[in-house]
Amino acid sequence: MTAALMALMVIGALYFTSTYDRSSAEQTLRLKHKIVEQTLASYLVRAESEMRFIVQDLAMRDYDIGQALDLLFSHHDILFTGGLDFFYIDWKDDFHAMDPRARLFTQADFQPLLAEGQISRWVSVVTEDDATLLMYKKKILSSEMEGLGFLYGFISLNDNLTLGNELLSSAQVMAVRLFDESNNRLLLEEASSDTNASSVPMLSYAFQLDSAVQGAFRLEIEQAENLLSDSLRVALPLLLFVALSLLAFYWLLNIYIKKLLFVPLEKTIYRRESTQPLFDELQPIQEQSNHYRAAIKAKDDQFSLLSESVHSAIIFSNEVAELQVLNTEAKEIFPEAERSRTLFDFLPISCHQIIQETLKGAVGRSFELTIDRLGRIYQWKAFSYHNEFGYRGILLVGRNVTLETSLKWQLDQLQPLSSAIEKKVDAQTLQQELEYLTQLPSTIQTQQFQGWLSLTLSVLEDIGRPDEMAHGVILGDVLIAESAKVMTAMGVEANRALLDIALPVSLKTIEVDNKVTALLRLLFMMVMSNDMAERRLSIQMKGNELEFVAMHDMATRELFIWMVKTLASHLGAQYKILRNNALQFNLPVVESEQDHTAISLSEEPATADKLVAWIANDYPNSALIHAALVRLGCKVKDFVSADSFFTQSTTMVKFDVILIGCDQDLEGQHKMTKALQVKHDRTELPIVWVNSTPLQTLDEQVFHLFGCPFDYSLHQVVVQALQRDGIMPLYHPERGSSWIMVGGSRVTKAIWYSELEKQQITTQWLSDLSGFDLVLPYHSDAVIVFLEPQPKTQLAQLHNRFPEARLFAIQDWPDKPDTVPLYNVSSPHSGDKIKQFVRHVVR
Template identity: 50%
Template sequence: MTISLRHRLWQRVSLLIGVAFLIIGLTTLYFIDSLNKSAAEKNLALRHQVAEQAFNNYLARAEGEINFIGQRLSFSQYEEGRELDLLFSHHEVLFFGGLDFFYIEWGNGERSMDPRARLFTEVDLDSVLQKGLINRWVFFVTQDDSILLMYKKKMISEERDNIGFLYGFISLNDNLTLASELLESTPVNGVRIYGNGPNNILLEEYETGIDLSKQSLVSRLPLKFPIQADLELEIIQENTPFSTTLINAIPLLVAIGGVLLCFHFLLVYLIDQLVFSPLRVIVRSSEEYFSPFSELQPIQLQNSQYRALIEAKDHRFKLLTESIHSAIIFCSEVTEVEIINAEAKVLFPESEKARTVFDFMPISCHRAIKEALKGGVGITFELTIANLGRIYKWQAYSFKNESSYRGLLLVGRNMTQETSLLWQLEQLQPLASSAQRQVDTKALLSEFSYLSSLPQHITTQQFQGWISLLISTLDDISQAETKVSYTPLGEVLCEESARVMSLMGVEANRALLDCSLIDGEAVIEVDASFRSLMRVLFMMVMSNDMAERRLTIRFKQNELELIATHDMTSRPLFFWMIKMLMDHLGGEQKTLRNNALKLNFLTQKIETEAELVTLSPGRVVAWVANDYPNSNAIKSSLIRLGLKVEEYVSVDSFFTQFNTVVKFDAVLIGCDKGVDVQSEMTGALRLKYNRVTLPILWLNSIPLEEVDPHVFTLHGCPFDYNLHQSLVKAFELEGIDPIRSTDKGRSWIMVGGSRVAKAIWYTELNHYGLSAQWLTDLSNYRAVLAYHADAVVVLLEPQSSVFLKTIHSKFPEIQFFSLQSWPEMPDNVVLFEMKKPYSGGQIRLFTQGVMQQS
């Protein structure tokens, strides 16, 4: 993964400019908002003074109205008791002034009350007059919660005599006139007048359409005027939202962003010219160019040192290829010749004109070269150069080249002299190598003596199979060279265990094979010696009369470990065969405390492109054990494969309990001696689901001679690998759903009939959603009727009366219908005569009648 310095610089500078723009923008918005708030607070204080002045003006206007009333009462001529008429004749003053009502206390004790007083309070005003102060406003609250301001004035006649007192009242309860004047005097959104106490609101008014629930500006100060009370005036102004400040500041922010953007491009341009341009010059310059910049000189010097080092190594490598007396050819991933030394050029003079190695290499070498290009390990081949009289042994190696592709190295060593000497040595000692592989006669005689003393119940097949296995193993030991293949370990175990089972006639579960799925999937190098070793171990374990017959195979890093339990201490032939095979494989053997044989030898897992097919989690399988021995081993293996196992002891328990499961992805049917149980259960499931191919796996302890081609079976001893391989194939089929079987009421079984008749009946039965099982005759009725004891059996052809009576006695609920009569037809067969060819109308009439009876 490469990183562009220019791109990273662009990102970092862009991030830096963005952060700077964000900080400057936020700072600008903060100062603008702070200035706006400061100006708003100063403006609000000025508005508070204006509102207070408006309140004072209102009180002054009310005082003027009181003075007017007092003058009219002091200097006007009117009859006694008609003073109110005199005053209300000046209604333009009384009704449009600031005074709400008045009260007159005459010197002779008489009282005159403004009739408007009862609009504001029901309290007797005589009880509050003593609170009044001459020429001062007094604040008080009556018993009926009326909030009043009272002004007291002394009335003087023309003779300067005191004729009484005049009281003027202003109500603060819902005083819209006062509130409107306060709001109109200055552009505010709300006004309040507080009495004694923090929340004692005397007067409150707001502009309509204004929401003051959000944050707003408030100014609350004491009122300064001649009044005997501690009153405070509060004005409320809607605060300017931050969004308005932001919108107003957008032009300024755009200007700041433009300046920073220009600075960004300028900075990037300068860095490119001052930093990256010298770097580009170094890249494009020749070796003689030396950069004047001190920061770049170490880089240039280091590159020169690396170049010199590479040239020196290349020179040493060329000297090495010419001095080892071997032919060396380096090829690219497409087999183009990259390096070829002098000795290889002598062998292949046409290589200078060739494009690929295949153009001058003989065709016999092409396959080995292709395997090496695919990643093969240990690829060797010999090549005889006839015109030079030389024999070369070539080794092919694959490697990763500088482009991370798979290259090829061919190393040819001159084996002419060694081959000649080996041939001469074989001529001098022709029997030396073969003598080592000759069988130990004492061990062979001991084995024959043991076989001759076996009891009489040993069958001929077992004896012949045993001899055949011994001969094949001895033949493999005698072979000097064998073919090598790359095969999964599990496949070898399956093949060899199946071979031993087939020839010896032993049960499949005679030996307990312990090999994990991961080890079984490992691809290893397999030759005849390895197969013979597996064969011998299976023979030892399967012929063991001990309670435990186990063969354990597992990998320990690069070692393959095999542990076999046996009772062949007195049979030296097997130990001689194992010794010969282990000498060829290069391993070691050891006897454990429990007399088990432990073998270890080095082997390497071959990496292949094929991936292990894993079983998806959540799969459900049914394990019907029947009489299969050691059924717990099968269940444990299925659980190790990550499957959910539903175990049933017999076929009957399966059919009576399997409806509790939603779906089976596969059904495993075990069997030891009752082979018919497997075929009967398979036939019943096919009839139930109207399918021939079902995910059914047969597990037999004794290999079957004839196997149903539509079921899956195990090859060899059962263990994790072959169970996994068989289940992978079975899971490709549609599972068995107990709830969604094709059964709809009673099962229908059609017996006999021609192809044309079956086609007509099949079409008509499908119209009613019926699926039938088609039988040629009733000879195998047990397998079909065992799980369909109430089926409808339609006889398209006459059947044996003996069969029909026997079936009726065993399955009395089965209904037989015949479409034609015959002489010995039993009484339990209902005749529904039809003429051939069958018509759709006749079949529908018959089907409806049978379904109504059911």
């Protein structure tokens, strides 16, 4: 560990040194880039000076045009020492003089190149034979300032050793490249002979060239990277020396600490009989350790005495069911446990599931085992505990119940009918219930009577069946399912029941079996068939019990009292009758590990601050729905009917969910839903149907509220509806008339929609007039434009029902009625024609 730390320190020092050197090298490279850039600029300035000398000489000496080149070369040595590679004279009399050195660099014609020249500017040109040149243009003026022509100077960039050597040697770099970014080509590339070794890493730096050359150019330089810098070469021996010194110091320190400290401590630990410690400083620690050791030994002896005196078999195991401790009685019952590793090796298979559930944290698990070899019956209880390592282990306590079981058998033989009477319904009770049912008024329909009998038989069947395996279910889901089942079977009167339960309680995940579902079904039956004014089932959580308070009028119906009593016995619950004949039932529940309550309380509900429209229509007790939505954090806007929704919702921006209530007027509920779908031209709208009576056929395009309405059921269905986009009640501007477009092809619709949108006119689109009675009641003064012919009968009905509507046709057809004025818009439809039509309509 220490060696690794030392190596890490050395590597870190080397890394920071190398990083510093690389940063310094990059700064140096940027400085060299400036030097190379200045060198190139100096070279161009020298060439420009040569151009000025030539122009002055040509202007002042007044050479003959044919002898200008010979005289220039004879009088000026600067032509051979300057920066220009060659020049070209273009006299104004269409006479040209070319430097003979030009043919050393290119064989191309210069006339096409001269057009690219710019006065007093360097430009890059490429000849037909791919010669790359820098060209400079300067005007030749006489002493009287009369233009005599132009002088063109050229610098070759192909293998220009003079220029390349100056650029490389000016900043001592390995390579120089000049790029023309405007034309995406490489103008100059020079490299020293040392760059041939490909294994040598290079550092490069490229930046925009700031020079007299016209255009966008990038200058790039390269320099060999020094892997072992000067500072690193100086620091490396020092680092190695420091590392070796620290390593030697650590080795010596480790030896002395072991010899002087840890070896005596190890002797102290293993010499427990010694009462005198080797170090006086450790005497309090050793005394406390001896005290703890004595206390642990005393508790171990007490536990051994206790386990042998309780006359019970005790078995301890760890988190993987490995055996740890068995008392004498357990060893007598299971002699093979001495050779076993886990509980599963000697316990029957019927016990394995209980052991696995206990390992997972289940409580209250027990089983019986009959030991034929000893003639005993043991009642075993499994308990989970956390050991010293924090893992869950198992404690099995087996109590000898042979005597109790024998006495119970004898009592059953002496009183064989006592248990049978408890488990079976008395014939007189059944007769009394049937007599009550025969006295029901004639207003009770046959379907409701059959549903009541089927519900009663289902509860009796669940009571008689063996207990099913319990599974974790959200309480709210069970209440929705059972209340929907009872409402479907009992009919219209069932919707008057009120279910009072808070949302956090509904989100509890509890263990549910067939007995629990039978209890909920029975309570809903008692509440929904109640003839009293208040039909309420209240549920609340008190500790680990669910408290049900059901308002009912079945105090004289012994069959239901017997079912309540029997279910209470099966579920280990308690019940009592309150003063107002209400039934209070306290059910112990086991909450599942996957409980949704903590999640729901820690997070903001998905329904918070959502705008909900509640159209009550003829739904009974609409205030119950409003109050539940407010408790869910929704912003609720109440409407008494569909008409009030379409006429009073003008101030609303957008509804997230729309709840449509219904008791008997199913047609109105369907009609409003269809109107919204047609108006918004989509079927998937956030619409929830709240029906007091369960529907026989469900509409798959909307959401339905099943069972008794309460906070959880409303929360679930609203959350589902929120997955869809909201609804804007007004689909047209508040000012002016509504525009309704009827018919038309896809292309025609697209053209009209685009132009009308530019005119800030919002439209609704109908494929034909079959659904006009769903839209026009809310837009009776609309402007209706027919993009294609429509049936004469429907047009007559439209005019009769909505005479204030303004009708327009953009094309003629044979049976068009006179009530539809024609404004001919010829094909193809254009923006100007549509604008003229809009002006006509508005005027």
